Amino acid sequence: MSDAPQTPYQILGEDGIRQLCHTFYDIMDTLPEAADLRAMHGADLSGIKDKLADYLTGWMGGPPRYADKYGTVCMTTPHEPYHIGPNERDQWLLCMDKALQQINASDELVDMLKVPLFRIADAIRNKEGPSSAADNPNIIAAG
Ligand code: HEM
Numbered sequence: 688m689s690d691a692p693q694t695p696y697q698i699l700g701e702d703g704i705r706q707l708c709h710t711f712y713d714i715m716d717t718l719p720e721a722a723d724l725r726a727m728h729g730a731d732l733s734g735i736k737d738k739l740a741d742y743l744t745g746w747m748g749g750p751p752r753y754a755d756k757y758g759t760v761c762m763t764t765p766h767e768p769y770h771i772g773p774n775e776r777d778q779w780l781l782c783m784d785k786a787l788q789q790i791n792a793s794d795e796l797v798d799m800l801k802v803p804l805f806r807i808a809d810a811i812r813n814k815e816g817p818s819s820a821a822d823n824p825n826i827i828a829a830g
């Protein structure tokens with residue numbers, strides 16, 4: 688069996704995931720193309736930076752920090768109050784692409800995350816066509 692990292696968590700570690708999430712919201716805060724997405728969030732992003740890091744730590748294969756604190760991994764419910772269509776989804780994914788670049792993520796990691804990130808962001812989408820969560824029971828964190 689090879690010693691090569693098998694999960695994004697093994698590649699980034701918990702500190703790397705936290706750095707990614709802080710960078711993600713800093714990019715959202717300043718990128719003109721993400722202005723609609725930024726406007727949906729509260730003025731202070733500090734709490735949500737840590738929430739996303741807790742969430743992604745478990746989602747990327749590490750300890751389930753978010754589930755331990757909040758008792759769920761469901762992401763559709765907390766997003767229900769917001770209008771999330773393809774535009775909002777794509778702005779979220781753009782910020783995540785740029786954050787991965789900014790933390791110098793390897794091509795291997797970017798490739799590993801591309802499809803799962805699209806799937807979870809599209810599962811959270813709740814406007815303009817059925818979410819992929821509607822017909823794919825295997826999407827993590829939907830429902
Ligand atoms: C698809 C586009 C998305 C949009 C437009 C969006 C938007 C939002 C908004 C407006 C909030 C509330 C922020 C606040 O309270 O100030 C939020 C919370 C959150 N989002 Fe997203 N989000 C998206 C995708 C995602 C994805 C893909 C993840 C995880 C991989 C995620 C993880 C979270 C977490 C962990 C919270 C905090 C939930 C809680 O209150 O416990 N979001 N999001």
